[in-house]
Amino acid sequence: MRRHPGALFGTIALVHGVHLVLAGAVLFAGWHVQRGTLDRLFDTSADELPAVSDLTSVMATFGLVWLVVMVLALVANAAVAVACTTVTREAVLGRPAPFGQVLRAVRRFPTVLGIQLLTGLVVAVPAVLFALFMVLTMVALLARGDVGPWLAFLPFLFLGAGVLAVWLWIRLAVAIPAAVFEGQGAFAAIGRSVRLVRGDWWRTFGLLLLAGAMAMGLSLAVQLITGALQGVPGPVVPDPETGRYDSADVRAVFLDTLAASGVGVLVSSVVQAAAMALTHLTGALVYVDLRIRKEGLADALIAELGQDAEAPRTPPASGRSG
Numbered sequence: 552m553r554r555h556p557g558a559l560f561g562t563i564a565l566v567h568g569v570h571l572v573l574a575g576a577v578l579f580a581g582w583h584v585q586r587g588t589l590d591r592l593f594d595t596s597a598d599e600l601p602a603v604s605d606l607t608s609v610m611a612t613f614g615l616v617w618l619v620v621m622v623l624a625l626v627a628n629a630a631v632a633v634a635c636t637t638v639t640r641e642a643v644l645g646r647p648a649p650f651g652q653v654l655r656a657v658r659r660f661p662t663v664l665g666i667q668l669l670t671g672l673v674v675a676v677p678a679v680l681f682a683l684f685m686v687l688t689m690v691a692l693l694a695r696g697d698v699g700p701w702l703a704f705l706p707f708l709f710l711g712a713g714v715l716a717v718w719l720w721i722r723l724a725v726a727i728p729a730a731v732f733e734g735q736g737a738f739a740a741i742g743r744s745v746r747l748v749r750g751d752w753w754r755t756f757g758l759l760l761l762a763g764a765m766a767m768g769l770s771l772a773v774q775l776i777t778g779a780l781q782g783v784p785g786p787v788v789p790d791p792e793t794g795r796y797d798s799a800d801v802r803a804v805f806l807d808t809l810a811a812s813g814v815g816v817l818v819s820s821v822v823q824a825a826a827m828a829l830t831h832l833t834g835a836l837v838y839v840d841l842r843i844r845k846e847g848l849a850d851a852l853i854a855e856l857g858q859d860a861e862a863p864r865t866p867p868a869s870g871r872s873g
Contacts, residue, residue: 557650558634558638558648558649558650558652558653559634559635559638559648559653559828560828561650561653562630562631562634562650562653562654562657563631563634563635563824563828564824565654566627566630566631566634566657567627567631567820567821567824569627570623570624570626570627570820571817571820573623574620574623574624577616577619577620577623578616578620580616581612581613581615581616584612585608585609585612585613588605588608588609589609591605592605592606592609625664625667625668626660626664628667628827629660629661629663629664629667630657630660630663631824631827631828631831632660632663632667632727632827632831633656633657633659633660633663633727633731634653634654634656634657635827635828635831635832635835636727636728636731636732636831636834636835637652637653637656637731638653638832639728639832639835639836639839640731640732640835643839656731659730659731662730662736662737662740663727663730663731665737666726666727666730666737666740666741667727669737669738669741670720670723670726670741673719673723674716674719674720674723675716676716676719677711677712677713677715677716677719678712678716680712681708681709681712684708685705688705717756718752721748721752721755721756721759722744722745722748722749722752723741723744723745724744724748724755724759724834724837725743725744725747725748725755725834725837725838725841726740726741726743726744727740727831727834727835728834728835728837728838728839729743729744729747729838731835732835732838747838747841747842747845748841751841751844751845755837755841758833758836758837758840759830759833759834759837761833762829762830762833762834763830765829766825766826766827766829766830767826769822769825769826769829770819770822770823770826773818773819773822774819774822
């Protein structure tokens with residue numbers, strides 16, 4: 552990070568800037584599509600309650616907006632992971648990492664995105680099994696009126712599912728660095744991570760837990776500060792004669808809340824970018840540490856750098872003919 556701050560933070564800023572612009576465009580598109588429906592919903596002078604079709608339409612539209620924004624966030628996270636790992640690789644090899652090179656490396660984000668999705672699916676297996684057990688328990692309770700001793704095992708099963716999920720996550724924690732450092736595909740990188748972490752699970756867990764705690768602490772502190780600065784919108788007071796709320800007041804509160812949320816999202820995005828960078832840089836360094844311990848990566852790098860330094864150089868032309 553200290554050797555190549557411009558390339559690293561420049562790429563992260565560019566990725567998240569594009570992400571915020573696209574997310575804002577999607578949100579604006581959703582509002583534009585439902586503008587007339589939102590006007591009807593905020594019209595407090597209407598005698599009738601909002602139609603169910605209007606509510607359904609708004610919820611479906613902004614549900615789709617939320618889904619698109621989440622997909623964009625996953626892509627941005629994958630791109631940041633590639634940038635952080637690329638900078639770490641060049642720093643370990645003692646080579647410069649110009650901004651253009653790091654930006655070109657971001658094109659490998661589909662592989663990293665695939666690794667993240669596969670890792671999420673694998674880690675979710677214990678949670679799915681626990682949820683399935685819960686469903687079967689409830690079915691037995693409804694069918695027989697008694698689940699016997701199975702209910703007493705629920706806390707232990709929940710704890711076991713959590714431990715298994717963490718164990719799986721740590722085993723796959725260096726798959727992204729393996730993909731970027733070695734040019735592996737998604738499945739090959741996951742297998743590589745499993746082999747590297749074998750025998751060093753606790754060390755890997757401790758390092759990643761420390762980085763995650765630092766990232767969470769930073770994010771929580773900034774959220775508390777921004778939440779305190781945003782304040783609470785003033786209450787909307789109904790008209791004493793009609794007992795109805797003024798549409799202008801409702802819109803003003805809605806716009807104030809929307810603006811405060813926008814500022815909060817912007818600040819949270821910056822903090823989230825820093826937290827993600829810290830997490831991905833730690834993962835890359837853990838990968839390098841594992842390879843140094845298990846595969847003699849340090850000796851190979853020293854030998855490679857020594858060969859580069861001792862390579863014969865072509866003497867400059869003297870300009871004289873013999």
